[in-house]
Structure formats: C-alpha cells, structure tokens
Amino acid sequence: MAARFCYLIYSLPIKKTFLMYQSNILVDHIANFTSHRDKELLAFSLLKSVNSMMDCSKVKIITTNKKGEFISAITFENSTCTVNNASVEVDDILKNAFKSMNASSIKEQLLKTPKGYLLILLLHHDRKGEQFLVVNLKEQADKVQSYILSGILSIYNNFFTLLNESQTDELTGLANRKTFDSAISKVFDSLPASFEDIDERRQLTDKPPHPTTRFWLAMVDIDHFKLVNDRFGHLYGDEILIHLAQIIRSSFRQEDLQFRFGGEEFIILLAAENDEDCAEILERFRQSVADYSFPSVDDITVSIGVAEFKRGTFHVTSIDYADQALYYSKENGRNKITFFEELLSRGEVKTAAIEEGEIDLF
Numbered sequence: 001m002a003a004r005f006c007y008l009i010y011s012l013p014i015k016k017t018f019l020m021y022q023s024n025i026l027v028d029h030i031a032n033f034t035s036h037r038d039k040e041l042l043a044f045s046l047l048k049s050v051n052s053m054m055d056c057s058k059v060k061i062i063t064t065n066k067k068g069e070f071i072s073a074i075t076f077e078n079s080t081c082t083v084n085n086a087s088v089e090v091d092d093i094l095k096n097a098f099k100s101m102n103a104s105s106i107k108e109q110l111l112k113t114p115k116g117y118l119l120i121l122l123l124h125h126d127r128k129g130e131q132f133l134v135v136n137l138k139e140q141a142d143k144v145q146s147y148i149l150s151g152i153l154s155i156y157n158n159f160f161t162l163l164n165e166s167q168t169d170e171l172t173g174l175a176n177r178k179t180f181d182s183a184i185s186k187v188f189d190s191l192p193a194s195f196e197d198i199d200e201r202r203q204l205t206d207k208p209p210h211p212t213t214r215f216w217l218a219m220v221d222i223d224h225f226k227l228v229n230d231r232f233g234h235l236y237g238d239e240i241l242i243h244l245a246q247i248i249r250s251s252f253r254q255e256d257l258q259f260r261f262g263g264e265e266f267i268i269l270l271a272a273e274n275d276e277d278c279a280e281i282l283e284r285f286r287q288s289v290a291d292y293s294f295p296s297v298d299d300i301t302v303s304i305g306v307a308e309f310k311r312g313t314f315h316v317t318s319i320d321y322a323d324q325a326l327y328y329s330k331e332n333g334r335n336k337i338t339f340f341e342e343l344l345s346r347g348e349v350k351t352a353a354i355e356e357g358e359i360d361l362f
C-alpha cells in the first residue's frame with residue numbers, strides 16, 4: 001500500500017525534497033494507523049492525519065446507524081479530539097449532502113461554503129450503517145493532497161475492515177469475547193459515579209442528562225442446548241446459534257452492546273431508563289425466542305440473568321452477579337429472567353465482600 005502511494009507521489013512533477021517529506025509523513029501515518037486495535041483510536045488517528053496533511057480548520061467522522069440516525073461524531077479541531085456519542089447534532093447542509101450521496105451512490109462531494117470548502121467522503125458502509133468524513137477546508141485540495149487523502153482513506157478502510165473481522169465472532173457476527181473486556185471497561189469509565197454526579201452535570205450543562213443513563217448487564221444462555229446438539233448434531237446446533245444472534249440483533253438497539261460470550265452464552269449490555277423498562281425489553285426478547293420457529297425444533301428457550309451495571313461495582317463483580325441470577329433462572333424452571341437485585345432484596349444472595357476498586361479482566 002505504502003509503495004503504491006509513494007509511486008503516485010513520485011510520478012508527479014514536484015520537488016523531490018518535498019516528496020521525501022510527504023512520503024515520510026505518510027509512512028508515519030501508516031505506522032500510526034496500524035498500531036491501533038481500537039476503532040475509536042483508529043478514527044482519532046485518521047482525523048489527526050487528515051488534519052496534518054490538509055489545510056483544514058476542522059475534520060470529523062459522523063456515524064449513522066442503519067435507520068440513518070446520527071449515533072456518533074468524532075471531531076478534531078484546534079488540536080483537540082472530542083467524541084460525542086449522545087444527541088449528535090448535524091446541520092441541514094450535511095444532512096442534505098448525506099442524503100444526496102446515498103440516493104446517487106456518490107462517494108465524495110465538495111461544497112462551497114462562506115468560509116471555504118466542505119469535503120464530504122463516504123468512509124465506510126455496511127449493514128450496521130455508514131461513516132462519513134467531513135473536512136472543512138480553507139482552500140480546495142490540490143492534486144497531491146487529493147492523492148494522499150485517498151491513500152490514507154484506503155489504508156483506514158482496509159484496517160477498519162481487518163479490525164472489524166478480528167473483533168467479530170465468525171459464526172454469529174456478534175462482537176466476540178476478545179473485545180468484551182475493553183468495550184465493557186469503556187462503558188464502565190463513562191458511567192456517572194453517582195446520581196449526585198448526574199445532577200451536577202445537569203446543572204453544568206443546563207440540559208437534562210441523556211435519558212438512558214443506567215445500564216444492565218444481561219447474560220443469556222440457551223436452555224438444554226446439549227440435548228439439541230446430541231439429538232440433531234453440532235451443525236444444527238450452530239444454526240440455532242446463528243438464528244438466536246439474529247433475534248438478538250433485532251430485539252436490542254445497535255447501541256446496546258451484544259457479545260457472544262462463550263459457546264451458547266451471550267451478553268447484552270443494555271441502556272434503559274429504569275429497571276421496569278429493562279425488564280420489559282428483556283421479556284420481549286425472551287418471548288421472541290420462545291415464539292420463534294427454529295428449523296426442526298420449535299421449543300428453543302433462553303434463561304437470562306441480569307445485574308445493574310454501575311460505577312460502584314467492579315465490572316467483574318457485575319458479571320458474577322448476572323451469572324448468579326442466570327443460575328437462579330436455570331434452577332427455577334428455565335425460560336425466565338432473574339434480576340440479581342431482586343434476589344438480593346429477598347435475601348437469596350449476598351453482594352461480594354469487595355465490590356469496588358481497580359481490577360483487570362483476564
């Protein structure tokens with residue numbers, strides 16, 4: 001890849017020292033990209049690279065979900081990167097540009113604005129949604145810059161795809177166990193320390209907090225899956241897992257993290273306003289599985305254990321709580337949902353001796 005772009009650069013009639021400088025920068029950027037194992041850091045790296053190679057005042061990546069809603073914006077401006085994963089606001093110029101690019105399958109658009117130019121590029125498109133790069137340029141990009149930008153974007157795209165593949169469970173297409181630790185730590189770090197903290201933020205921003213500030217960790221396990229494997233064979237069991245993953249995808253929001261945690265075990269980290277809403281969402285999911293016509297067998301069900309995922313508890317401890325609640329569901333008839341907090345209030349379980357602190361998942 002680097003060789004291709006160096007060739008492109010050298011084939012242009014520009015001074016060699018300048019070209020050496022540009023290609024050194026390019027190599028640095030490639031090295032930087034490929035050192036990341038996290039999509040957000042990869043995005044930071046792309047924004048930094050674009051910012052240093054182009055004469056731009058601002059550069060950002062906007063991500064949409066499959067419904068076309070804006071779910072995140074990562075912005076690089078004045079040497080600072082900011083991430084917004086809640087209430088992303090996009091102005092009408094950009095909205096219309098995205099719409100027209102979608103309608104005509106155009107991958108790139110350049111708009112004239114009062115302050116310069118707006119370069120919009122489709123970065124990535126898959127069944128989950130789209131990612132656009134938006135560059136606020138002071139001047140129109142010259143030929144060399146355009147070549148370099150297209151090089152950087154294809155490196156980003158290739159690496160993004162590789163990263164996606166390494167983080168995805170091959171059979172079900174859900175996030176795999178390997179990614180669970182870092183993804184869950186990120187959510188954990190973003191949690192408010194307490195409800196006073198939420199109140200404080202409300203005062204500071206003069207805005208109500210995002211309505212879904214609470215999270216629950218739900219552990220889902222197929223009932224009597226061994227019997228299915230024994231009766232129909234492993235390949236058939238695999239097909240059940242694929243169908244179940246599809247039900248998971250359609251039952252929860254894309255923003256709710258969904259993992260294949262182990263063989264027939266899945267974890268969903270879902271956001272809800274309160275425990276009643278959480279119970280309702282999970283109940284709808286449990287019922288969908290029970291009602292679903294799996295090929296050959298109709299009576300596939302799941303048991304679920306849930307624990308609130310909050311700042312005051314180690315995330316490892318929350319997983320253990322959800323696991324205890326799952327065990328209770330299994331021991332008490334299966335095809336049911338149990339909340340750890342309910343068991344706790346009935347005195348059927350105890351909290352861990354040490355709940356808080358710093359600990360790493362293995």
Ligand SMILES: Nc1nc2c(ncn2[C@@H]2O[C@H](COP(=O)(O)OP(=O)(O)OP(=O)(O)O)[C@@H](O)[C@H]2O)c(=O)[nH]1
Nearest residue numbers: 222223224225226227229234235237238263264330
């Ligand atoms: N087909 C298939 N089976 C798997 C996979 N991973 C794990 N399993 C099977 O899942 C089954 C899990 O069995 P158990 O842990 O005994 O639990 P169970 O039969 O589901 O019973 P309960 O959980 O108590 O309801 C085992 O037979 C594993 O071989 C997989 O990727 N494909």
